[in-house]
Amino acid sequence: MKEYLTLADIQEDLRAGDLTCVKLVDHYLQKIESNKHLNAFVEVYADEAKKAALALDEKIATQTAGKLAGLVIGLKDVLSLKGHGLQAGSKILQDYKAPFTATAVQRLIDEDAIVIGRQNCDEFAMGSSNENSSFGPVLNAADNTKVPGGSSGGSAVAVQAGMCHASLGSDTGGSVRQPAAFCGVIGVKPSYGRVSRYGLIAYASSFDCIGPITKSIEDAALILEIMAGADDFDSTVSEKRVPSYSSLLMWKGNARIGYIREAVESTAISLEIRQQTLEMLNRLRAEGHEVTPVEIPLVDALLPTYYILTTAEASSNLSRFDGVRYGYRSSEATDLESMYKKTRTEAFGEEVKRRILLGTFVLSANYYDAYYTKAQRVRRLVREETDKFFESFDFLISPVTPTTAFTIGEKTEDPLQMYLADIFTVQANVVGNPAISIPNGVDDNGMPIGIQVMAPYFGEEKMLAFAHYLSGLNKKVAEEYDTNH
Numbered sequence: 449m450k451e452y453l454t455l456a457d458i459q460e461d462l463r464a465g466d467l468t469c470v471k472l473v474d475h476y477l478q479k480i481e482s483n484k485h486l487n488a489f490v491e492v493y494a495d496e497a498k499k500a501a502l503a504l505d506e507k508i509a510t511q512t513a514g515k516l517a518g519l520v521i522g523l524k525d526v527l528s529l530k531g532h533g534l535q536a537g538s539k540i541l542q543d544y545k546a547p548f549t550a551t552a553v554q555r556l557i558d559e560d561a562i563v564i565g566r567q568n569c570d571e572f573a574m575g576s577s578n579e580n581s582s583f584g585p586v587l588n589a590a591d592n593t594k595v596p597g598g599s600s601g602g603s604a605v606a607v608q609a610g611m612c613h614a615s616l617g618s619d620t621g622g623s624v625r626q627p628a629a630f631c632g633v634i635g636v637k638p639s640y641g642r643v644s645r646y647g648l649i650a651y652a653s654s655f656d657c658i659g660p661i662t663k664s665i666e667d668a669a670l671i672l673e674i675m676a677g678a679d680d681f682d683s684t685v686s687e688k689r690v691p692s693y694s695s696l697l698m699w700k701g702n703a704r705i706g707y708i709r710e711a712v713e714s715t716a717i718s719l720e721i722r723q724q725t726l727e728m729l730n731r732l733r734a735e736g737h738e739v740t741p742v743e744i745p746l747v748d749a750l751l752p753t754y755y756i757l758t759t760a761e762a763s764s765n766l767s768r769f770d771g772v773r774y775g776y777r778s779s780e781a782t783d784l785e786s787m788y789k790k791t792r793t794e795a796f797g798e799e800v801k802r803r804i805l806l807g808t809f810v811l812s813a814n815y816y817d818a819y820y821t822k823a824q825r826v827r828r829l830v831r832e833e834t835d836k837f838f839e840s841f842d843f844l845i846s847p848v849t850p851t852t853a854f855t856i857g858e859k860t861e862d863p864l865q866m867y868l869a870d871i872f873t874v875q876a877n878v879v880g881n882p883a884i885s886i887p888n889g890v891d892d893n894g895m896p897i898g899i900q901v902m903a904p905y906f907g908e909e910k911m912l913a914f915a916h917y918l919s920g921l922n923k924k925v926a927e928e929y930d931t932n933h
């Protein structure tokens with residue numbers, strides 16, 4: 449079967465009768481089978497997907513199909529689909545089944561998207577390499593010795609290797625964008641409050657965002673516009689009207705772009721990433737955009753703020769996993785207290801335990817003001833600085849990551865090194881703004897490099913239009929390169 453970059457292309461062939469949903473689903477199932485070693489899926493809904501495809505082919509024949517007919521998606525193992533397994537990559541949710549469907553997922557299904565399975569991820573979305581999963585690590589399809597990034601690693605690899613057309617991930621500090629960058633695909637973190645979190649397993653509730661992983665900006669825009677908007681089940685979602693992002697992808701005019709000076713100068717960032725980023729910035733300048741280096745005043749405070757506040761929220765959110773009503777329960781327990789202790793000790797992984805400890809520490813009476821309150825204040829300052837930045841600029845551009853995908857096992861012994869992988873992505877979550885990761889070439893070893901565009905709060909419309917334009921620039925350069933060599 450031919451490679452489809454956009455859903456629109458799939459739908460054209462479906463309409464013309466050159467393709468059926470049944471064939472499409474069979475194709476992805478074969479791809480999942482032949483890429484089993486990548487460990488991207490933890491469960492595949494083969495029969496259900498086939499049945500849905502058959503029914504959808506009839507709808508297409510009678511022209512009653514929804515906007516997402518032909519879209520076969522995978523769900524990160526933190527998104528609820530009623531009656532299906534849901535574990536957040538953790539042993540503690542062993543055999544747990546979702547009692548309802550996440551709003552974002554339901555909205556896609558209502559438009560005839562087909563869910564093909566659930567995807568591997570770091571336990572409770574804590575990680576940047578997908579090595580913290582109770583289902584084992586996911587491998588990068590570009591080089592099987594490298595990590596795919598995390599925590600939505602399975603979701604990114606599934607799209608990278610063509611095992612489904614798109615995936616839904618969640619992004620608390622980069623979990624959609626960083627794996628997208630490591631795998632050479634597109635990842636979107638919407639504004640906080642744009643997409644309902646109902647049915648998403650909580651990690652850090654004031655940071656978590658559901659976002660699409662795709663091969664084209666067109667599909668990311670379409671999926672986002674269908675998922676987004678007010679929801680009675682999540683009071684943090686904005687009532688703001690959702691623009692039709694997918695029909696507003698024409699970028700016009702010149703943008704005022706700020707880029708993080710350090711990101712292209714600091715030797716802590718890989719040389720090839722710096723070069724690729726600079727090249728893109730120069731190209732944008734040559735196209736007439738205003739491109740200015742900026743200092744992010746609180747850049748050193750971003751990671752500490754992120755890791756203090758998210759671990760605090762996580763320690764509270766994860767207290768509900770106690771072995772009482774569902775999931776794993778230790779068989780060694782002798783009384784209630786030992787049941788809690790043994791269950792949590794046996795079923796949570798190292799990284800999750802580390803974060804529960806950190807979070808409990810920063811929330812404890814003696815340290816609350818020194819850490820938690822202080823971090824909240826810094827969060828406020830970062831938001832003010834960011835808002836100020838967007839008074840003079842349309843976009844903030846940076847690499848997505850300081851390095852390309854690293855070798856499996858390279859950073860597992862050093863959690864702080866792992867946290868550093870999030871240096872460029874956490875700001876958008878600390879402040880709530882939207883950001884997108886777009887492929888921007890490869891390094892000398894052929895590993896993908898990403899570039900990030902961050903936009904003002906609720907600025908998805910212009911962010912996606914600009915990202916569309918930027919991907920076009922990238923393609924143009926690649927074509928010129930091909931004709932000159």
Ligand SMILES: NC(=O)C[C@H](N)C(=O)O
Pocket residue numbers: 573574575576598599618619620621622623624651758870
């Ligand atoms: N969940 C995320 O967005 C990933 C981030 N690396 C974290 O471990 O917190």
